[in-house]
Amino acid sequence: xxxxxxxxxxxxxxxxxxxxxxxxxxxxxxxxxxxxxxxxxxxxxxxxxxxxxxxxxxxxxxxxxxxxxxxxxxxxxxxxxxxxxxxxxxxxxxxxxxxxxxxxxxxxxxxxxxxxxxxxxxxxxxxxxxxxxxxxxxxxxxxxxxxxxxxxxxxxxxxxxxxxx
Amino acid sequence: xxxxxxxxxxxxxxxxxxxxxxxxxxxxxxxxxxxxxxxxxxxxxxxxxxxxxxxxxxxxxxxxxxxxxxxxxxxxxxxxxxxxxxxxxxxxxxxxxxxxxxxxxxxxxxxxxxxxxxxxxxxxxxxxxxxxxxxxxxxxxxxxxxxxxxxxxxxxxxxxxxxxxxxxxxxxxxxxxxxxxxxxxxxxxxxxxxxxxxxxxxxxxxxxxxxxxxxxxxxxxxxxxxxxxxxxxxxxxxxxxxxxxxxxxxxxxxxxxxxxxxxxxxxxxxxxxxxxxxxxxxxxxxxxxxxxxxxxxxxxxxxxxxxxxxxxxxxxxxxxxxxxxxxxxxxxxxxxxxxxxxxxxxxxxxxxxxxxxxxxxxxxxxxxxxxxxxxxxxxxxxxxxxxxxxxxxxxxxxxxxxxxxxxxxxxxxxxxxxxxxxxxxxxxxxxxxxxxxxxxxxxxxxxxxxxxxxxxxxxxxxxxxxxxxxxxxxxxxxxxxxxxxxxxxxxxxxxxxxxxxxxxxxxxxxxxxxxxxxxxxxxxxxxxxxxxxxxxxxxxxxxxxxxxxxxxxxxxxxxxxxxxxxxxxxxxxxxxxxxxxxxxxxxxxxxxxxxxxxxxxxxxxxxxxxxxxxxxxxxxxxxxxxxxxxxxxxxxxxxxxxxxxxxxxxxxxxxxxxxxxxxxxxxxxxxxxxxxxxxxxxxxxxxxxxxxxxxxxxxxxxxxxxxxxxxxxxxxxxxxxxxxx
Ligand code: FES
Ligand code: FES
Numbered sequence: 063x064x065x066x067x068x069x070x071x072x073x074x075x076x077x078x079x080x081x082x083x084x085x086x087x088x089x090x091x092x093x094x095x096x097x098x099x100x101x102x103x104x105x106x107x108x109x110x111x112x113x114x115x116x117x118x119x120x121x122x123x124x125x126x127x128x129x130x131x132x133x134x135x136x137x138x139x140x141x142x143x144x145x146x147x148x149x150x151x152x153x154x155x156x157x158x159x160x161x162x163x164x165x166x167x168x169x170x171x172x173x174x175x176x177x178x179x180x181x182x183x184x185x186x187x188x189x190x191x192x193x194x195x196x197x198x199x200x201x202x203x204x205x206x207x208x209x210x211x212x213x214x215x216x217x218x219x220x221x222x223x224x225x226x227x
Numbered sequence: 228x229x230x231x232x233x234x235x236x237x238x239x240x241x242x243x244x245x246x247x248x249x250x251x252x253x254x255x256x257x258x259x260x261x262x263x264x265x266x267x268x269x270x271x272x273x274x275x276x277x278x279x280x281x282x283x284x285x286x287x288x289x290x291x292x293x294x295x296x297x298x299x300x301x302x303x304x305x306x307x308x309x310x311x312x313x314x315x316x317x318x319x320x321x322x323x324x325x326x327x328x329x330x331x332x333x334x335x336x337x338x339x340x341x342x343x344x345x346x347x348x349x350x351x352x353x354x355x356x357x358x359x360x361x362x363x364x365x366x367x368x369x370x371x372x373x374x375x376x377x378x379x380x381x382x383x384x385x386x387x388x389x390x391x392x393x394x395x396x397x398x399x400x401x402x403x404x405x406x407x408x409x410x411x412x413x414x415x416x417x418x419x420x421x422x423x424x425x426x427x428x429x430x431x432x433x434x435x436x437x438x439x440x441x442x443x444x445x446x447x448x449x450x451x452x453x454x455x456x457x458x459x460x461x462x463x464x465x466x467x468x469x470x471x472x473x474x475x476x477x478x479x480x481x482x483x484x485x486x487x488x489x490x491x492x493x494x495x496x497x498x499x500x501x502x503x504x505x506x507x508x509x510x511x512x513x514x515x516x517x518x519x520x521x522x523x524x525x526x527x528x529x530x531x532x533x534x535x536x537x538x539x540x541x542x543x544x545x546x547x548x549x550x551x552x553x554x555x556x557x558x559x560x561x562x563x564x565x566x567x568x569x570x571x572x573x574x575x576x577x578x579x580x581x582x583x584x585x586x587x588x589x590x591x592x593x594x595x596x597x598x599x600x601x602x603x604x605x606x607x608x609x610x611x612x613x614x615x616x617x618x619x620x621x622x623x624x625x626x627x628x629x630x631x632x633x634x635x636x637x638x639x640x641x642x643x644x645x646x647x648x649x650x651x652x653x654x655x656x657x658x659x660x661x662x663x664x665x666x667x668x669x670x671x672x673x674x675x676x677x678x679x680x681x682x683x684x685x686x687x688x689x690x691x692x693x694x695x696x697x698x699x700x701x702x703x704x705x706x707x708x709x710x711x712x713x714x715x716x717x718x719x720x721x722x723x724x725x726x727x728x729x730x731x732x733x734x735x736x737x738x739x740x741x742x743x744x745x746x747x748x749x750x751x752x753x754x755x756x757x758x759x760x761x762x763x764x765x766x767x768x769x770x771x772x773x774x775x776x777x778x779x780x781x782x783x784x785x786x787x788x789x790x791x792x793x794x795x796x797x798x799x800x801x802x803x804x805x806x807x808x809x810x811x812x813x814x815x816x817x818x819x820x821x822x823x824x825x826x827x828x829x830x831x832x833x834x835x836x837x838x839x840x841x842x843x844x845x846x847x848x849x850x851x852x853x854x855x856x857x858x859x860x861x862x863x864x865x866x867x868x869x870x871x872x873x874x875x876x877x878x879x880x881x882x883x884x885x886x887x888x889x890x891x892x893x894x895x896x897x898x899x900x901x902x903x904x905x906x907x908x909x910x911x912x913x914x915x916x917x918x919x920x921x922x923x924x925x926x927x928x929x930x931x932x933x934x935x936x937x938x939x940x941x942x943x944x945x946x947x948x949x950x951x952x
Contacts, residue, residue, distance in 0.1 A: 199859070
């Protein structure tokens with residue numbers, strides 16, 4: 063099997079794998095980062111959302127070979143101590159229930175706020191529609207994104223994970 | 228349900244596997260209700276800790292560990308149950324280590340289900356915390372040689388009131404653990420609660436926002452291999468032969484074996500497992516399998532024919548399950564009558580974390596599993612039954628559940644993994660694909676309801692009938708279902724609503740079914756409430772009355788339901804007019820889990836579709852442990868209720884589920900999320916009602932009643948497509 067080199071959360075990983083293997087399994091089973099989840103395998107649920115050069119992608123449907131040479135950021139990489147404004151807002155609003163979808167939700171929300179620091183409900187709907195939450199935490203997600211926007215507006219100078227290019 | 232626990236004398240146990248100087252002390256809790264005395268068998272606890280009751284471990288450093296006896300699946304037991312103990316123990320939960328129990332006998336049956344975790348453990352866990360607190364007080368008073376009455380507990384310390392001296396729990400734990408356990412420890416006055424009744428943050432949330440919570444699917448053990456199993460989506464198919472030559476050529480594939488999935492401990496389904504050194508290879512290998520199935524005629528089954536059969540059966544009487552007054556006479560004397568047939572679909576649980584299990588069958592004949600499950604007790608029972616091994620040979624590690632909703636009350640996916648590990652002699656992680664998870668059930672069954680009602684000259688209900696036609700959960704579960712008796716789980720709540728209706732006669736008609744079905748959040752109330760409360764609405768319309776007033780007029784006696792409607796009327800602004808093009812509907816349902824009422828507001832969109840704008844919910848609890856979490860549970864129940872009422876559901880053709888993944892078994896997404904407001908009635912009192920499920924059943928009827936108010940269209944068949952009303 064060919065050797066694959068990946069940069070995940072600014073760390074280099076190298077392993078042999080099928081180039082067609084989805085990035086998701088490389089992240090989970092080869093790099094051992096379990097925060098990114100498997101939910102559907104067909105780009106329908108968003109549980110596997112990670113950032114490729116700062117843009118959200120569905121890692122379950124993204125061949126690992128295509129990720130080589132790009133910067134991959136996972137939930138583990140957005141903050142050192144779980145204190146990214148989005149994460150803080152998620153705690154403030156007590157968003158997660160089972161929590162399984164929430165890494166993906168947070169990765170989508172972080173990417174949204176990078177491009178749109180003050181999103182409307184409409185913009186939130188558009189950006190967050192890719193993520194299913196079976197536990198039904200949508201109302202809290204919406205509130206938490208508004209809250210995260212406020213936190214980020216209050217600390218404009220700080221560079222948050224997803225802005226690393 | 229256990230209501231009280233009697234504390235017996237402590238038992239001194241020397242623990243194997245615990246080194247160091249620490250003492251290990253345990254108590255036995257005998258359950259008065261059953262007269263059963265359970266002993267501490269084995270605890271792999273922290274080194275150097277002492278236990279004050281099986282639930283509380285204190286290290287000399289002061290570190291406290293509290294055991295959580297009900298698996299966390301999003302419903303909040305990880306905070307609520309340790310919180311109850313911590314409140315009585317006078318500690319904050321902030322620095323406590325919370326550990327999930329693993330089916331140890333001293334914790335009795337450990338199952339998250341039936342909305343029972345808090346209400347079933349509230350008294351017991353308060354006593355657990357209070358006993359430990361009293362023992363620590365006594366230890367301090369002995370040390371200081373002062374009367375115990377002069378001592379009090381606060382923030383993990385015992386204080387001597389007159390002198391202000393204090394000792395930490397860590398300093399007192401060893402002495403305390405040698406004391407007798409008070410039989411009836413004084414419980415706190417609820418006005419002094421610091422955790423109970425407060426919207427505390429859940430400790431698991433910090434892990435869940437950082438990707439650090441470990442779910443079953445995240446577990447890795449040394450030398451573990453991966454498996455993906457091809458099972459026939461036609462239930463009951465047998466393997467004639469299979470060709471694994473292409474599968475074995477896939478890089479990483481190690482082995483191909485037959486596997487077996489046992490559902491409800493009785494029905495055996497065959498499969499072929501591809502074992503590989505990574506999951507992707509296992510999946511590729513599985514896709515390369517060629518299996519020749521003998522469907523044994525099961526591939527003829529389809530939902531259309533079955534539903535026709537249910538409609539036919541609705542004309543028969545079945546069993547009379549409830550009688551009040553004289554329904555037959557009353558219906559013939561009614562001024563006006565109506566009859567309606569309501570239909571609901573099968574649905575999938577679709578937990579976000581697909582089924583999976585890590586199992587290790589060891590050379591010594593013991594088996595260890597790491598699994599997202601609603602009940603370690605259930606896993607032990609199942610593995611013991613399927614493999615004929617003693618419970619002591621089974622070790623269960625319960626991980627965070629990525630959703631449960633009743634699906635993880637079944638242990639089929641764990642025994643399948645254990646069987647594979649046994650066959651290959653290695654630890655294995657079996658992960659179901661979303662397609663497996665969607666198509667293979669068990670599913671929530673459909674119920675059909677034949678409703679009949681009559682009004683008197685004043686527009687009051689004189690006669691009412693709810694006849695349920697459905698497969699049976701009991702029949703699916705057990706090999707010895709007695710058709711001459713009604714299955715109580717299929718008639719949930721239909722005879723227990725508080726409406727004062729003089730003449731009622733309810734029926735149950737059993738329909739045979741071969742597809743495995745199981746409890747699904749709020750069980751049969753999730754479908755029966757729809758028929759029941761929509762039909763009440765039909766009668767209100769016939770009587771030309773306001774649907775809420777109509778209901779309230781049937782509640783003259785004091786009841787929680789009466790109180791609920793009074794609150795809901797005000798909370799939902801029922802008497803304020805809505806914007807043009809909007810409509811609102813109301814419903815409530817009382818069942819084993821509890822009681823919730825809802826008002827749904829919908830609007831008609833320019834394109835003809837209907838939009839759910841707002842949901843008001845009032846849940847009646849008696850006592851509330853974490854109000855914010857209760858609200859989250861009701862919000863979640865509402866979302867799940869909307870999905871079940873308006874999305875695809877599961878339909879069968881050629882013996883298999885048509886829906887396979889989230890593209891055709893659609894879930895609600897954030898753009899469809901209405902504003903939800905939740906109010907909690909918690910006025911104390913001895914009864915505590917459930918939280919996890921009651922928020923679901925009222926949604927479908929309140930929604931469909933709102934659709935009627937908005938559009939004049941009466942929905943009697945779910946799912947209803949809101950884009951095509
Ligand atoms: S797992 Fe990738 S979108 Fe669902
Ligand atoms: S929190 Fe459970 S799926 Fe979203």
